[in-house]
Amino acid sequence: xxxxxPLDDNPCRPRHFKPAPCAPLPMEGPAKQSLETSHxxxxxxxxxxxxxxxxxxxxxVDVTVLxxxxxxxxxxARTVTQPQVSRADIVDRNGVLLATTLETPSLFANPKxxxxxxxxxxxxxxVLPDLSEGEVLAKLTSDKSFVWLKRRLTPRQQFDVNRxxxxxxxxxxEERRVYPKGNLAxxxxxxxxxxxxxxxxxxxxxxxxxxxxxxxIKLSIDIRLQYIxxxxxxxxxxxxxxxxxxxxxxxxxxGEILSMISLPDFDPNNAGAASPxxxxxxxxxxxxxxxxxxxxxxxxxxxxxxxxxxTSGYDATKAIPIGKYTIHDDHPQRRWLTVPEIFQYSSNIGxxxxxxxxxxxKQRDVLTRLGLTRMPTLELKEIGGPLIPxxxxxxxxMTIAFGHGMSVSPLQMINAxxxxxxxxxxxxxxxxxHPDDYIPAGEKVLSQQTSENMRKLMRLVVEKGTGEFANAxxxxxxxxxxxxxxxxxxSYARKAVLASFVxxxxxxxxxxxxxxxxxxxxxxxxxxxxxxxxxVAAPPVGRVVQRMxxxxxxxxxxxxxxxxxxxxxxxSSGQQGRKVAAN
Amino acid sequence: xxxxxxILWIALVACVGYGMFQVKYEVQQLEDxxxxxxxxxxxxxxxxxxxxxxxxxxxxxxxxDQMTKRYLTLGPIGNPQIGQLDGLPxxxxxxxxxxxxxxxxxxxxxxxxxxxxxxxxxxxxxxGPQSAGTRVATAKMRTE
Numbered sequence: 185x186x187x188x189x190p191l192d193d194n195p196c197r198p199r200h201f202k203p204a205p206c207a208p209l210p211m212e213g214p215a216k217q218s219l220e221t222s223h224x225x226x227x228x229x230x231x232x233x234x235x236x237x238x239x240x241x242x243x244x245v246d247v248t249v250l251x252x253x254x255x256x257x258x259x260x261a262r263t264v265t266q267p268q269v270s271r272a273d274i275v276d277r278n279g280v281l282l283a284t285t286l287e288t289p290s291l292f293a294n295p296k297x298x299x300x301x302x303x304x305x306x307x308x309x310x311v312l313p314d315l316s317e318g319e320v321l322a323k324l325t326s327d328k329s330f331v332w333l334k335r336r337l338t339p340r341q342q343f344d345v346n347r348x349x350x351x352x353x354x355x356x357x358e359e360r361r362v363y364p365k366g367n368l369a370x371x372x373x374x375x376x377x378x379x380x381x382x383x384x385x386x387x388x389x390x391x392x393x394x395x396x397x398x399x400x401i402k403l404s405i406d407i408r409l410q411y412i413x414x415x416x417x418x419x420x421x422x423x424x425x426x427x428x429x430x431x432x433x434x435x436x437x438x439g440e441i442l443s444m445i446s447l448p449d450f451d452p453n454n455a456g457a458a459s460p461x462x463x464x465x466x467x468x469x470x471x472x473x474x475x476x477x478x479x480x481x482x483x484x485x486x487x488x489x490x491x492x493x494x495t496s497g498y499d500a501t502k503a504i505p506i507g508k509y510t511i512h513d514d515h516p517q518r519r520w521l522t523v524p525e526i527f528q529y530s531s532n533i534g535x536x537x538x539x540x541x542x543x544x545x546k547q548r549d550v551l552t553r554l555g556l557t558r559m560p561t562l563e564l565k566e567i568g569g570p571l572i573p574x575x576x577x578x579x580x581x582m583t584i585a586f587g588h589g590m591s592v593s594p595l596q597m598i599n600a601x602x603x604x605x606x607x608x609x610x611x612x613x614x615x616x617x618h619p620d621d622y623i624p625a626g627e628k629v630l631s632q633q634t635s636e637n638m639r640k641l642m643r644l645v646v647e648k649g650t651g652e653f654a655n656a657x658x659x660x661x662x663x664x665x666x667x668x669x670x671x672x673x674x675s676y677a678r679k680a681v682l683a684s685f686v687x688x689x690x691x692x693x694x695x696x697x698x699x700x701x702x703x704x705x706x707x708x709x710x711x712x713x714x715x716x717x718x719x720v721a722a723p724p725v726g727r728v729v730q731r732m733x734x735x736x737x738x739x740x741x742x743x744x745x746x747x748x749x750x751x752x753x754x755x756s757s758g759q760q761g762r763k764v765a766a767n
Numbered sequence: 768x769x770x771x772x773x774i775l776w777i778a779l780v781a782c783v784g785y786g787m788f789q790v791k792y793e794v795q796q797l798e799d800x801x802x803x804x805x806x807x808x809x810x811x812x813x814x815x816x817x818x819x820x821x822x823x824x825x826x827x828x829x830x831x832d833q834m835t836k837r838y839l840t841l842g843p844i845g846n847p848q849i850g851q852l853d854g855l856p857x858x859x860x861x862x863x864x865x866x867x868x869x870x871x872x873x874x875x876x877x878x879x880x881x882x883x884x885x886x887x888x889x890x891x892x893x894x895g896p897q898s899a900g901t902r903v904a905t906a907k908m909r910t911e
Binding site for chain 1: 832
């Protein structure tokens, strides 16, 4: 009993259990060695497992606590949602889409997989009626393994073809540049070639930027104004059976071009079919002798260089002979005229005398300051440089006074006109929208006083001068007409003219400049056979202003209110002129 | 003792194993959903892109002009249709004024005399037998 005592100290041990009376085996020789080997192996294995679990544990902590894997995951999630575009969109100043890139499916076939070419061809032509069954059959029976059937299908056509369930037909996605507004902004936006390279307009001028960026490029033009301007210019071209026409609208405070039209135009979605004449941009690439609208700059020059004042007068009784030509007036008054009268009646004789008084140097200097003698810059590649006389002789000086002998583009015209009326600040013309309320610093080229006088003179032309048909009640339009005889061969053609009107409104605080030119109009009954700018180009400017002013938030004002009369009305009567002459 | 810890460990391993597979399946499900959502976002964005182009095409100003001429009686805003807020007639000082006036004078003559704004109110009423009282009441309601 005594020997069993130590085994019995567990009271729970069953009574019947008797441990075998054995002692530990004596360890010696090979048995001991093998036990030690396995012991070491066990430790090494356990160590390896420990390391593995440790690595897993560290990684677990890294993933869960330190979030090591999250960035990669988030990146995959983001890239999936980005739409792939290889060329940025172009939108107008209000965000209206003008050009975008769409992925369109193109249909191709593997003729070796088409089981029944006759039936397949018949079915394909039934959903794509513009294909010819014979051609499709010829393609499907050829021994090539890849033939294009039709490029650039609409989603609807793709659905129809898919529904046919013909084996061997497949689609490939191709990118296509689309211009939803068609002709409306053709010359501004331009177009691209088949390889997505810009070939005209902003597409060409800003090709690199369009490739690089993702956000749309915001132009300064307003598609609503494009429509209004195009509508009115087209109306005049039809009415006067003209060869073409041009229209421009710009913001005189910022230099932004709000609208640019050149007619005839083209559909950029199908630019390949357009004639070179339609693709030609008259507003920027065309340079013309502008005729009497140049008197804006001639008069501004005389007033700014102080070689004439608002009360000076010149003798316009007799035509001026130069060489074999004579300079005469289209609306002859045959008397002394004041500076305002010269402008009002568009007197060539008076203008020439004003230019002679100022001299060649001052004339060239002011025209240069207004940017008319250098190449203009714009976001387009289709830019025409001015044609200026070289050398600049007195006879050139005399003809430039009334807008002949020097050619500039309409773009230069409106930019310089803006500077004349906006207080004398020349802005860089641009087709890109400025941020709201941003007025870029311009270059001061004329005095404030000159600008204010020019506003009065331009208002006078519309109130009771050659531009009366441009009047739109309440909007205080001012402007200048210009009927330029076109050069044909070596001489001027009397019957082929470029009739232009440049208008600014509201004249008490100029905001917008509108210019319309009609190329080679023919007289009609409504105009009593006249083809002068007053009949051809002035009325559409008035109509454009009437239609655009409510859109741009310009309030009509009472033209006869005292403050407006004071600001804009001048006494143009010849009384003072004659007095000066007598002195 | 050894047995109890073993059972605990086995239970723990079972739990962790179950939990791990549960999480794995959930993650798989979420990944599938993410892929699905991403795909639908991509296709929606593509659709928006196409629809934007179509919207721009359908809102061509010349098309809108034609549709307006065909289906609507609206024209361009003319000069007389634009006015200043100052140009509007002032509302009457007290809304009770027309009602008081109705007791003494026939409303047909009195109501237009008050202000131009309520003057249009009786004219806008459908023609028919109406007592003077109701007419003034409508005029009063409109001025209020």
